[in-house]
Amino acid sequence: MHSPSETPSPHREHPAPIRNTHPPSGAPSPHQKHTAPLGAHSPYREHPSPIGSTQPPSEIPTPFGSTQPLSRSPIPHWEHPSPIGSTQPPSGAPSPHWKHPACIRNTHSPIGNTHPHWEHPAPIGSMQPHQKHPASIRSTQPPSRAPSPHREHPAPIGSMHSPSETPIPHREHPAPIRNTHPPSGAPSPHQKHPAPIESRGWEGQALPGVCAAPQPRAGALLCARLSMTPEEHRAFWRNVQFTVDKDVVRTDRSNQFFRGEDNPNVESMRRILLNYAVYNPAIGYSQGMSDLVAPILAEVLDESDTFWCFVGLMQNTIFVSSPRDEDMEKQLLYLRELLRLTHLRFYQHLVSLGEDGLQMLFCHRWLLLCFKREFPEAEALRIWEACWAHYQALQVRGSPTGPQTRAPECPGLPDVAGGACLGAASPETHRWCPRPSMYSPTRALGPLSRPRPGLTAARLERRAWRVRSGRTLFVHQGNHWHGGSKTLDHVVFVNRVRFARLHRVLSQQRIGRPRDVTFRLTSRVNSSVTQQPQPLCRVIFIAVLWLHPELHKIS
């Protein structure tokens, strides 16, 4: 997993395996004081080490966390990077980084976050400095494994950062940095990185999380990303980053969580979206995604978890129709058909309005954002949760062998994606993820009964509040998260029972047409899940649930 150079010493406090998987939990400690809930962490640390080693980001948290001096007086440190850089010609490349404590600023001061270019470089950059600071930093955290990986690719990493330092990206860094670092370690595998990354410039997305993805396709993804031409990087900036920058500050600003200037949470959201765009270039970024990721982030609070939740959510294309027109067309078609079955009069009214009426474009946003903007946040979240909980039930029913053995390659099955979304931080959820390989196998969050390290008192409090206030979900309630005795298995069991009962009832009624079956089924499940469904809510539920092709199989 880790490069040989890596010394076993990493985190003293954490056992090796856990450390890897738990960077967030471990690292944040000192860190956390300075940072806003989300801002500081590099998103994707949970990724497996193989990549992790190449991926500075995964380690970032560690250095910070472990090095007391840095965390205590991060800014001063950074502010005077030049001396260090200058004294260290070999590390010369990083010199630019020194000036740009992007990462640190990111983590420590919200202001840093506002800088558009810092997102990725930041984490990486932060690592760099440490390495370059042999004496001071090392001494403070000799064991930190961080250095190892970085040393190998100082150059590449450095190059990535340089952009962040100079608002005018492409100019300076590439050449000089490389030159200074030619001999740098044994960048054998990594050496590839430097070139592309350098050329990428600030707009190019150096996405740590992406590289780290352990999936088989991660390699291809990485290659694709690294082989981006400058043109492509520019295109990425134009098509994705620019829009994301504009959109994150226009998303949920009324929510306290995202309010205010230079809010680090907004920066987190921005990083998640940018990383996702590289992670899944086919979808890239489409307006509306920020609306979907915002509530998750506000709920999960952890950038890394949120990213993976969001990945799960996006697999669930029923809620997030991909930008392709035909998907939305298809969903509207379903909805139209549903309306014809359920509200014939309204359907006829639409018909009487002519072609435009039946296009049902007024439902476009409902579907795209899963009603997020049509309801107050609490209700909207409840809808989301209920829908996902339902999916979970469906899924379980479909797999007699039990959740753990569920076939991972069912991209169309969104249930766990939904579960991951809401219960992302729970070990069970991770174990359940539709494609376990997406999550680091070593991402052990600890024994199931053990509270998650990152779960602070404040978070627990918040979740408890959600439970008390009735905002918690179905899935949450069955989760040990809140300290309750139920486990996710219990939830599954309940769902299975409920489903079996429903199925029995329905089959006794001998409903002939699958559509009707589905319809009744969904309406029942709907009401059973939500307990007090609002009238409009019910219609919507039915509509949404209907849209999922899995429903057709029930009958």
Place this chain on the structure above:
Amino acid sequence: MYIIIGDTGVGKSCLLLQFTDKRFQPVHDLTIGVEFGARMVNIDGKQIKLQIWDTAGQESFRSITRSYYRGAAGALLVYDITRRETFNHLTSWLEDARQHSSSNMVIMLIGNKSDLESRRDVKREEGEAFAREHGLIFMETSAKTACNVEEAFINTAKEIYRKIQQGLFDVHNEANGIKIGPQQCISTSVGPSASQRSSSEIGSNSGCC
């Protein structure tokens, strides 16, 4: 009925908000799909209700946007004077509009954010030249200061009204985005009706630029 089109982030929603509510909100939720606003104006003593569709600028919503061209009598094609690429994309927007709308649709070209003079990236003359070349009406506006916002909408309405009077618009065909209200114009319409209110609103902010 109007439609506002243009790249994302050029200030379409702000223009609409300034026109309908007379306020500027620097931070507001981004537009998903299409949103809607309306305001009554008075043109030549006729009470006219402008129904305005504010569209999302991103490419992925183009198909939705296109559906709204059809019923529009006027379009505000907006670019951001501080971002040249939004100006460069005008051609594709214009093609889209021409292709999906009725041939008589009045299109007004708007260079927004004129308050950011120091960051200007597109000269006023360029906008004028583009408008001349394509037969558009041109204006520079600022949704922030409300400069020319009223004029932009009202001039477009006047132009539509003029075309109606010339008989270029078939006001009986609602597909043209024009609807004559019963007695007083009460719905999506640009058309003759009994005017009962003064036209004091018109041009109240004029002359600021």
